[in-house]
Each structure stands twice: as structure tokens, then as C-alpha cells.
Amino acid sequence: MHPYGDQAMSETYANGAGRRRASSADVAALAGVSRATVSRCFTDGASIKPETRDRILAAARDLGYEPNLLARMLNKQESNIIAVLTSDFANPFQPALMEALTGRMREEGLTPLLLKGQSATESADALIQLALSYRVAAIVVTVLNASHRMIARCFEADVPLIFLNRVAEDTPAISVCVNSRSGAHRIAEVLVEGGTTRIGMISGKAGSWTNSMRRGGFRQRLDELGYDVLTSIQADFSYEGGRVAALEMMDAYPRLNAIYACNDAMAFGAMDAIRYDRGRRVPDDIAVIGFDDVPVAAWGAYRLTTIHQPVAQLVEQTIHILKRPDRGLALSEQAFLHDGHFVQRLTTSPVKLGDGDTDERDPPPA
Amino acid sequence: MHPYGDQAMSETYANGAGRRRASSADVAALAGVSRATVSRCFTDGASIKPETRDRILAAARDLGYEPNLLARMLNKQESNIIAVLTSDFANPFQPALMEALTGRMREEGLTPLLLKGQSATESADALIQLALSYRVAAIVVTVLNASHRMIARCFEADVPLIFLNRVAEDTPAISVCVNSRSGAHRIAEVLVEGGTTRIGMISGKAGSWTNSMRRGGFRQRLDELGYDVLTSIQADFSYEGGRVAALEMMDAYPRLNAIYACNDAMAFGAMDAIRYDRGRRVPDDIAVIGFDDVPVAAWGAYRLTTIHQPVAQLVEQTIHILKRPDRGLALSEQAFLHDGHFVQRLTTSPVKLGDGDTDERDPPPA
DNA sequence: ACACGGCATGAACACCTTTGCAAACCTTTT
DNA sequence: AAAAGGTTTGCAAAGGTGTTCATGCCGTGT
Numbered sequence: 191m192h193p194y195g196d197q198a199m200s201e202t203y204a205n206g207a208g209r210r211r212a213s214s215a216d217v218a219a220l221a222g223v224s225r226a227t228v229s230r231c232f233t234d235g236a237s238i239k240p241e242t243r244d245r246i247l248a249a250a251r252d253l254g255y256e257p258n259l260l261a262r263m264l265n266k267q268e269s270n271i272i273a274v275l276t277s278d279f280a281n282p283f284q285p286a287l288m289e290a291l292t293g294r295m296r297e298e299g300l301t302p303l304l305l306k307g308q309s310a311t312e313s314a315d316a317l318i319q320l321a322l323s324y325r326v327a328a329i330v331v332t333v334l335n336a337s338h339r340m341i342a343r344c345f346e347a348d349v350p351l352i353f354l355n356r357v358a359e360d361t362p363a364i365s366v367c368v369n370s371r372s373g374a375h376r377i378a379e380v381l382v383e384g385g386t387t388r389i390g391m392i393s394g395k396a397g398s399w400t401n402s403m404r405r406g407g408f409r410q411r412l413d414e415l416g417y418d419v420l421t422s423i424q425a426d427f428s429y430e431g432g433r434v435a436a437l438e439m440m441d442a443y444p445r446l447n448a449i450y451a452c453n454d455a456m457a458f459g460a461m462d463a464i465r466y467d468r469g470r471r472v473p474d475d476i477a478v479i480g481f482d483d484v485p486v487a488a489w490g491a492y493r494l495t496t497i498h499q500p501v502a503q504l505v506e507q508t509i510h511i512l513k514r515p516d517r518g519l520a521l522s523e524q525a526f527l528h529d530g531h532f533v534q535r536l537t538t539s540p541v542k543l544g545d546g547d548t549d550e551r552d553p554p555p556a
Numbered sequence: 557m558h559p560y561g562d563q564a565m566s567e568t569y570a571n572g573a574g575r576r577r578a579s580s581a582d583v584a585a586l587a588g589v590s591r592a593t594v595s596r597c598f599t600d601g602a603s604i605k606p607e608t609r610d611r612i613l614a615a616a617r618d619l620g621y622e623p624n625l626l627a628r629m630l631n632k633q634e635s636n637i638i639a640v641l642t643s644d645f646a647n648p649f650q651p652a653l654m655e656a657l658t659g660r661m662r663e664e665g666l667t668p669l670l671l672k673g674q675s676a677t678e679s680a681d682a683l684i685q686l687a688l689s690y691r692v693a694a695i696v697v698t699v700l701n702a703s704h705r706m707i708a709r710c711f712e713a714d715v716p717l718i719f720l721n722r723v724a725e726d727t728p729a730i731s732v733c734v735n736s737r738s739g740a741h742r743i744a745e746v747l748v749e750g751g752t753t754r755i756g757m758i759s760g761k762a763g764s765w766t767n768s769m770r771r772g773g774f775r776q777r778l779d780e781l782g783y784d785v786l787t788s789i790q791a792d793f794s795y796e797g798g799r800v801a802a803l804e805m806m807d808a809y810p811r812l813n814a815i816y817a818c819n820d821a822m823a824f825g826a827m828d829a830i831r832y833d834r835g836r837r838v839p840d841d842i843a844v845i846g847f848d849d850v851p852v853a854a855w856g857a858y859r860l861t862t863i864h865q866p867v868a869q870l871v872e873q874t875i876h877i878l879k880r881p882d883r884g885l886a887l888s889e890q891a892f893l894h895d896g897h898f899v900q901r902l903t904t905s906p907v908k909l910g911d912g913d914t915d916e917r918d919p920p921p922a
Numbered sequence: 923a924c925a926c927g928g929c930a931t932g933a934a935c936a937c938c939t940t941t942g943c944a945a946a947c948c949t950t951t952t
Numbered sequence: 953a954a955a956a957g958g959t960t961t962g963c964a965a966a967g968g969t970g971t972t973c974a975t976g977c978c979g980t981g982t
Contacts, residue, residue, distance in 0.1 A: 210633075211691075211713055213937085213938055213939085214938065214939065215938080223961075223962085224961070224962050224963080225938085225939080225940095225962090226939095226940080226941080226961075226962060226963080226964095227960085227961060227962075228939095229938095229939065229940055229941085230940090230941095230960095230961090233940080237958095237959060237960060237961095238959095238960070238961085239959080239960060239961090242960085242961090254709065254712065254713070256685070256688065256689050257689065257938085257939075258630070258689070258691060258937090258938055258939065259689045259690050259691070259939095260626055260629055260630045260635075260690065260691050260937095260938080260939090261630055261937075261938035261939040261940090261967090262938080262939055262940075263626055263939095264624075264626050264627055264630055264937095264938080264939075264967055264968065264969090265938080265939045265940045265941085265966075265967050266939085266940065266941095266967085267967070269626075271669075274670070278655075279651040279652070279654055279655035280651075280655065280851070282648075282651075284651070285645040285646075285648075285650070285651040286645070288645055289644075289645035289646065289672075292670055292672040293672055293674070296671070296672055301669060301670075301671065301686075301690075302669075302670045303637075303667060303668075303669055303670070304640070304658055304667075304668045304669070304670045305662070305667065306655075306658040306659055306662055308659070319622070320667075322622065323622050323623065323624070323625045324625050324626065324667075325577075325624060325625070325626050343620065346620065347577055347620075429851075429855060433856070458855065458857070459855075461857070462855055462856030462857050463856070465856065465857070466856035466857070467856065485646070485795075486852070489795060489824065489825075489828055490799070490828030490829070490831065490832035490833065491824070491827070491828050491831070491832070491857040491858065492857065579967085579968055579969085580968065580969065581968080589931075589932085590931070590932045590933080591932090591968085591969080591970095592931070592932060592933080592934095592970085592971080593930085593931060593932080594969095595969065595970060595971085596930090596931090596970095599970080599971095603928095603929060603930060603931095604929095604930070604931090605929085605930060605931090608930085608931090623968085623969075624967090624968050624969065625969095626967095626968080626969090627937090627967075627968035627969040627970090628968080628969055628970075629937095629969090630937050630938065630939090630967095630968080630969075631936075631937050631968080631969045631970045631971085632937085632969085632970065632971095633937070
């Protein structure tokens with residue numbers, strides 16, 4: 191209609207209620223150059239005359255312009271957004287992991303897009319689908335499960351999938367994880383060496399890799415040492431689940447003298463059940479041992495003996511993979527297992543320490 | 557070089573390592589329609605013949621096509637991505653808030669882009685700048701501070717800014733928050749009514765709105781009741797900070813019989829200092845009261861008397877604002893204050909309950 | 923037989939950036 | 953003075969989508 195259609199249109203939009211953000215075209219017009227030059231002004235390494243650069247920068251400042259990252263990602267076919275899939279913040283290990291992960295990501299210029307599932311058992315497929323639609327650079331999964339079909343789709347789309355804190359077997363996906371099996375072995379040894387062999391085990395959610403390792407590894411080593419668990423209850427990795435399970439165990443097996451909880455949160459529940467619900471003592475009556483070494487485990491009220499997960503190492507490994515030029519797509523190694531070390535505190539009888547273990551029986555100086 | 561430069565290039569890319577995802581053009585070609593029709597197929601309410609729709613859907617499935625959300629956002633000038641700015645996962649209140657917030661967002665089809673600052677005192681300006689570059693639909697800030705200049709820039713760009721769990725005064729930004737002042741008033745009343753009036757106060761980070769309210773409100777009401785704090789130490793909202801402060805107080809003021817910590821984490825530290833570092837009793841020797849009612853406050857080891865923050869309500873209010881057609885830009889009301897209620901547990905002498913308060917002196921049934 | 927309304931579709935433009943290529947400019951050398 | 957060489961810049965296309973407008977088709981009512 192209007193001979194200068196374009197011109198007129200942008201004028202109209204600029205005045206309307208939802209006034210448009212300044213684009214590179216606006217800056218270009220004001221500075222008297224082309225859009226391409228404006229673009230070059232914001233990409234370093236591009237050749238541009240210092241004088242015009244200053245002029246453009248001034249114009250950009252006047253208009254409050256800054257590059258539209260969406261358009262840039264679309265054009266360059268690459269993004270610095272990483273989908274982070276998780277489901278559960280209640281387990282205190284998750285916040286600790288998230289803190290480290292998102293902190294390091296920011297330092298490396300990566301931005302996490304947080305996709306939260308409802309429950310740990312839920313499949314992450316829908317969330318992965320969503321992540322692919324956002325054309326993220328990579329996907330990091332912490333607690334959820336994914337179908338083989340969906341994992342395959344990610345790799346078809348050249349989007350690497352990293353399982354953090356869990357191993358995905360028989361898939362092209364990468365896993366970064368603590369060696370839960372060897373940690374569970376150590377726990378079995380500690381309880382036996384400490385002379386507490388009438389053991390109740392509180393395991394976590396069935397179907398989780400973490401749980402089957404922590405559970406299976408413990409049983410295996412205990413068996414090798416010539417013992418067996420007295421009782422075993424499956425809970426859900428939560429404080430309340432651990433508490434209820436411990437109550438049940440104590441009532442059914444009065445001679446129980448040790449509880450191994452497959453994570454710290456359940457161990458805290460068990461300790462509170464022992465001390466406050468039943469009025470018994472830790473470790474004199476019943477020893478307790480956990481797994482994770484979340485920050486609360488060092489608190490005065492618990493001082494929990496446990497296996498420390500090297501969160502910083504796990505995160506560093508993950509970041510390292512993400513920063514590779516291929517973001518880990520061409521990686522030959524699939525699983526990166528890090529060793530957790532044993533931390534001795536006050537909820538078990540003292541045992542001899544191995545290499546890399548730490549002793550915190552004396553509280554840190556005030 | 558090559559006479560068919562462009563053609564050859566895209567062929568190369570298509571075959572090489574990073575093969576291109578299917579676009580709507582590919583689907584259109586396969587189904588024998590135009591791109592516009594493919595687009596209509598994925599927007600409901602558009603008129604399209606059922607037969608061709610099926611044909612297009614089949615083609616899309618064969619090619620593994622799904623709409624590119626980046627391109628869509630760029631085109632429609634609207635996004636469902638919300639920037640969530642935070643700094644600290646160590647304080648156990650943050651995970652609880654985050655869990656609720658991100659969970660509800662997902663239910664509403666909003667996707668949080670997580671931008672984490674290094675420390676609570678750091679300015680969020682750089683993160684807000686980044687969020688604006690991503691053209692997010694709105695920005696939710698939890699613990700960080702922002703300059704007036706940057707807040708103004710957000711509103712110039714029509715991006716609403718919501719402060720969650722903190723009030724930003726004298727700005728166009730919206731605040732959703734618990735009424736910390738009235739909560740602090742209640743705490744003062746509880747301690748006085750309980751007969752514990754030789755009080756030490758452990759406050760949080762200076763310069764935070766939350767802290768000045770929780771601190772100022774407490775002092776004010778205490779003054780009105782005819783008392784004053786015995787001592788006051790400024791800490792940093794952390795467990796360890798609370799523990800060290802409590803030790804210092806106990807050593808300097810042997811007759812101290814109550815500690816008010818401006819959040820639960822510091823209260824836990826104080827309790828552990830009292831019980832495990834100094835071997836005294838809570839509440840018999842020293843009463844302790846916190847603020848937040850994080851999940852751990854209900855655990856057997858602490859059973860902390862505190863003020864409950866209605867997390868679900870706060871989140872619901874935030875979601876409600878985000879879902880408004882104007883995302884809250886045209887809101888006349890700036891601050892939404894919700895009342896927290898008093899939760900009585902075992903760390904203070906029992907007092908008469910007011911309206912909406914809850915009593916958890918008896919532990920929940922096993 | 924013709925005009926008309928409703929529906930389905932395609933062409934073209936817009937969103938905002940980056941980039942390959944070619945043209946224009948400036949400086950220096952022969 | 954002109955050619956050579958390097959730097960700076962603009963043009964146009966690409967990246968994938970949504971949307972307006974015009975066109976074509978079909979059926980209906982007169």
C-alpha cells in the first residue's frame with residue numbers, strides 16, 4: 191500500500207503500547223551504517239574502524255540496544271543454553287549439586303534452562319522433548335529416567351545427554367557419577383570392623399540406578415565378609431521415609447545394632463527415630479551410616495558417618511565435557527566414575543581409616 | 557571457489573557430523589504443501605482440511621520434526637521463558653521456594669531460565685542485563701539486589717520484574733513477600749510471654765530488606781513491651797554463622813535465656829552450639845526461635861519454634877501475576893504481603909496461640 | 923447461469939541476527 | 953599517476969517460524 195511500507199510500519203510499532211526494543215537496524219540507521227557493521231561491532235575479531243565503532247556504540251547506548259540472543263542462536267545454529275532436568279529439591283543432595291553446577295555453568299558462560307519433573311520415577315521423555323524444541327546445546331539429567339528411544343533421538347539431533355549422579359547403561363548417553371558400588375563396599379566393611387553386624391538396611395526408590403548400586407554393593411560385600419542383613423526396608427530417599435522405616439525395624443528387631451541408610455536424608459530420619467521417638471542412643475545402641483555427605487551431615491545434631499560425594503569433581507567433569515568442541519558427542523568413554531571417600535564422624539564406632547578417608551570425630555574448632 | 561558454493565556448503569553440512577534438524581520447509585516438501593500450511597497444522601484454531609493435516613503430521617513424524625521454539629519466540633515477539641535470579645542454595649529456604657516455584661511454572665507452561673549470582677550482596681544488574689538479552693517474558697528475583705537504573709531499564713523494555721521474598725521500595729518493581737515485620741512482632745511477643753527476656757539476637761546479612769525487617773520489627777515490638785535485647789550479633793544467614801554467634805553470646809552473657817535468629821538456618825546453628833558445644837539445654841536453659849519454617853525445622857533433632865512462610869501462597873501469587881495478560885506490567889499495587897503464621901514447637905516455653913497459629917508440640921503420629 | 927460466502931491454501935513479508943562475497947576506500951610503492 | 957595491497961563496509965542470503973493478504977475452490981441460493 192504505502193510506497194515506503196517498511197519505514198511506516200516500524201514507525202507505527204515504535205509508538206504503540208508495547209514499544210519495540212531497539213534492533214540492530216535502528217542502531218544502524220542512527221549511526222549511518224548498515225546492519226552488518228553493527229553486528230561486526232559486537233563480534234570481536236571482526237575488522238572495523240575504531241571511529242565508526244565508537245559512533246555505533248554511542249548510538250547503541252542511546253537506544254538501549256543490546257543484541258537479541260534468540261536471533262543470534264537461531265542464525266548461528268548454536269546456543270549456550272543447557273537444559274538441566276531434575277525432579278526433587280527435597281533431598282538435600284540436590285541443592286548442593288545444583289548450586290555447584292549452576293555456579294560453574296555461569297562462570298563458563300553457559301545458561302541452565304531448568305526443567306523440573308514431578309517425581310523421581312517419572313520418565314523424563316516429555317522434558318527431553320521440550321529441551322530439544324528449545325534447541326539447547328546439551329541436556330544434563332540428574333534424577334529422572336529416560337527411555338532408550340528418547341535417548342536415541344537426542345543423539346540423532348546431535349544433542350549430547352549427560353546423566354549426572356547416575357549411570358545409564360546400554361545407551362550412548364554419558365554418565366558422570368560417584369562409584370556407588372565401591373562406596374557401599376566400604377560401608378559394609380566399616381560396620382563389620384566396628385563390630386555392629388546386626389544390620390538393618392533402608393534403601394531408596396526402586397528402579398533407581400543409585401539405589402540398586404548402593405543396595406547391591408552393600409549386600410555383596412557383606413556377604414563376602416560372611417554376614418547378611420538382619421532386615422531391609424524399601425523407602426523413598428526421604429527423611430520421613432527413613433524415620434518410619436527405622437521405627438518399624440526397631441520394633442520388629444530389638445537386637446538391631448546398626449542401620450545403613452542409602453542416603454543421608456534417610457539416615458537423619460533414622461537417627462531422629464532412634465533418639466527422639468524411641469529414646470535410644472547413637473551409636474552406643476544403634477550405629478547409623480549414610481551416603482552423600484550433604485552439608486547437614488556435619489551439623490552438631492547429627493555428625494553422621496557417611497560416604498562423601500565429591501560434588502565439585504562431578505560438576506567439574508560435567509563442565510569439562512560440555513566445554514569440549516563436540517560437547518562430548520564423540521566421546522569414546524561413556525561412564526566417568528569418581529571415588530567417594532569415607533568420612534568418619536560420631537554415629538559409628540571408630541575404625542581404621544583407608545587412603546583418602548577423613549576423620550572428623552573431633553568437631554572443627556569454634 | 558566452487559561454482560555451486562552455497563549448494564555445496566549446505567550439502568556438506570547436511571551430510572557431515574552436525575546434520576541439520578528437519579524444518580517446517582522439509583515437512584512441507586514431503587507432504588506437498590507450503591510452509592504456511594505446516595505452521596497452521598501446529599497452531600490450533602487455524603482452518604485446515606483434516607485430510608491434509610493428517611498427511612502433514614505423518615510427514616512430521618517421519619522426519620522427526622518439531623517446531624523450533626527459538627524461531628517461534630523470535631517471530632511472535634513473545635516467550636514463555638522466565639528468568640529466575642538467585643544466588644544461594646545453601647540457605648535451606650531457597651530450595652523449598654525453588655521447588656515450589658519451578659514446579660508450578662512447569663504446570664503453567666512457563667520455563668525458568670536459571671541465573672545464579674555468586675553472593676547475596678552482589679548486584680543482580682549483570683544477570684538482569686543477560687536476561688533482557690534473552691528476551692525473557694519476565695524476571696523473578698529472589699535474593700539479590702538490583703540498582704534503580706536497571707529496574708527502570710526492565711520496565712522500559714516491558715519486562716516485568718518481580719521480587720520474591722523481599723520488597724523493593726521506591727521502584728516500579730513488584731514484590732511478593734511475607735510480612736516479615738509482623739512476624740518479627742509476634743516473635744517478640746512470644747519470647748516475652750514465655751518469660752524469656754534476656755535475649756540475644758542473631759541477624760543476617762546487612763543491607764538485605766528481609767534482615768532489616770526481621771531485625772527492626774523485633775526490636776520495635778520488644779521496645780513497645782518495655783524490653784531491650786541483651787546483645788545482638790550480625791551473621792550471614794548461615795548455619796555456621798549462627799553457631800559462632802551463639803557461642804560468642806553465651807560466653808559473653810552467661811545469663812542469656814533466649815536467642816532469636818533471623819532465619820531457621822542460624823537457629824539450627826545456635827541450637828547445636830547450645831547443646832553440643834556448651835552442653836546446655838533447649839529450651840530449659842536457653843529458648844531458641846527462628847524464622848522461615850523450612851522442612852528441617854520440623855525434624856526430631858530440632859523441633860524449632862518459628863514463623864512459617866507460606867511458600868505455596870507466595871508462589872501462587874507470583875504465578876498469578878505472571879499469567880496476567882500484561883504479566884503484571886499494569887499492576888497498580890506494588891507489594892503483596894502475605895502473613896506468616898506462628899508455629900509452636902519445642903524450643904520455646906509454650907504460649908497462648910493466636911488466630912491461624914499452629915501447635916506442633918506433640919510430634920506427628922508415627 | 924451467476925453472484926456470493928466460506929473454507930483451504932500459497933506467496934510474501936516480518937522477526938533479528940550473522941556471514942560470504944564483492945565493492946569501495948585508503949595508503950603505499952613503482 | 954597508476955597499480956597493488958590491505959582494510960572497511962554494504963548487499964544479500966540464510967536461519968525457522970508466524971501471519972496477512974490474495975487467490976482458488978466448492979457449494980448454495982436466486
